[in-house]
């Protein structure tokens with residue numbers, strides 16, 4: 509990224525804030541503008557990122573942008589893109605959409621066509637520089653623009669390029685929505701810990717440090733998750749009792765079903781019919 513790269517975010521919600529936080533934290537010397545109709549949302553942005561420009565006017569926000577990050581809900585994307593069409597057709601910036609299930613062909617059509625479009629499926633751990641993003645570029649994205657998109661998302665985590673746009677449904681199901689699955693498990697474990705008599709603070713510490721330690725160990729070890737699990741599970745011991753209970757409840761099937769529900773929802777958001785069957 510060069511010092512004068514101008515990046516405009518349309519939508520100042522959870523995902524935009526997560527990426528902006530990572531970019532700001534990474535000291536990337538970029539000029540960031542954020543546009544959102546909601547002034548109170550912009551107040552949050554101003555408080556968190558005092559060096560970002562903010563506006564409620566999408567046209568003004570994109571007028572000199574090199575890169576536009578579309579970070580609104582899929583349901584309002586068409587209206588937003590059609591509103592931006594006259595501006596972007598003048599300046600032809602690179603478009604990066606983080607929306608789940610909004611296809612490159614729809615984005616291109618709504619924006620008036622002939623634009624470099626990157627679809628990105630990031631996740632909220634971008635907020636702490638530990639994001640995971642799947643990226644897909646249309647044929648109008650130059651090698652230089654690909655590098656720029658990659659370096660933006662690498663500033664907030666790890667990047668995986670995809671040749672097949674359809675695989676973004678699966679990335680959405682695994683890593684886009686994925687943090688929520690782990691948080692749900694953490695919530696459930698914390699509730700259970702509290703039922704033993706721990707305070708909420710104690711329960712949170714026990715669970716968070718365990719989740720962090722398990723993730724760090726999995727990242728740093730050459731062993732697979734299955735091997736790492738076996739190393740915790742003493743024969744006839746406590747872990748075995750818990751794992752047997754989880755597996756008797758059909759845990760693997762529950763996760764397979766949940767991930768496929770997410771992927772199918774992504775397909776439906778893109779205008780298709782749910783097509784992915786449970787294993």
Ligand SMILES: NC(=O)C1=CN([C@@H]2O[C@H](COP(=O)(O)OP(=O)(O)OC[C@H]3O[C@@H](n4cnc5c(N)ncnc54)[C@H](OP(=O)(O)O)[C@@H]3O)[C@@H](O)[C@H]2O)C=CC1
Pocket residue numbers: 518519520521522523524543544545546549566579580581582584588606607608629630631632684685
């Ligand atoms: N949250 C996540 O973990 C992830 C989200 N995504 C994708 O990111 C996108 C945004 O999600 P998320 O950040 O969670 O959603 P949020 O609702 O938090 O953010 C969207 C923001 O866009 C604003 N907005 C609405 N209309 C306009 C408009 N016309 N112009 C500019 N801004 C507008 C909304 O304002 P208001 O609230 O007033 O409507 C809101 O502040 C979605 O498409 C989602 O699929 C992708 C990966 C992960």
Ligand SMILES: O=C(O)[C@@H]1CCC=N1
Pocket residue numbers: 608680684685
């Ligand atoms: O729930 C959603 O639709 C978005 C996409 C992935 C994570 N959040």
